[in-house]
Amino acid sequence: MTDRFEKGLNVRKDVLGAEHVARSMANVSEFNKEIQELVTSWCWGDIWTREGISRRDRSLINLAILTAMNRNHEFKVHVKGALTNGCTPEEIKEVLLQTAVYCGVPAALESFRNASEVLAEWEQETDGSSGRA
Known part of the structure; x- marks a missing residue:
């Protein structure tokens, strides 16, 4: 996993709750794996971590x-x-x-x-x- 993904995963857990994120990640399949990685890295890792x-x-x-x-x-x-x-x-x-x-x-x-x-x-x-x- 990338640093962006890890940062995003931590922010996602902080905001939405570890339990919610664990449920989302438990539902990852080969089909939807890339979208979960994109959301976690881009939305949560790049945008939600900005200081603006x-x-x-x-x-x-x-x-x-x-x-x-x-x-x-x-x-x-x-x-x-x-x-x-x-x-x-x-x-x-x-x-x-x-x-x-x-x-x-x-x-x-x-x-x-x-x-x-x-x-x-x-x-x-x-x-x-x-x-x-």
Whole structure:
């Protein structure tokens, strides 16, 4: 494995959780191996490790982009990542309200539904306390 891959794998685990990443990597096959390596090296190793903006800000940007693209599975994964990166439910709500104007109300409504599910799970995992699990 390359240094980029290893850096990316570490950031991916920090943001999305080691358990989530382990599940993703356990599902790697000969067919999808290259895309997992690309995502880990490029997205997480090259982009998420840059110093230009914080992980917290990257998370908020991802939520807006994933709402615009209607990528619900990835959106849910990144809501949890946003919480891990220190984003508050209030900040997530504000981003989703912003997406209603620029991406459309149906997309924002779907993201609100998905975020509500993740926030409820987060509250249970953290025993109702705010912040990291």
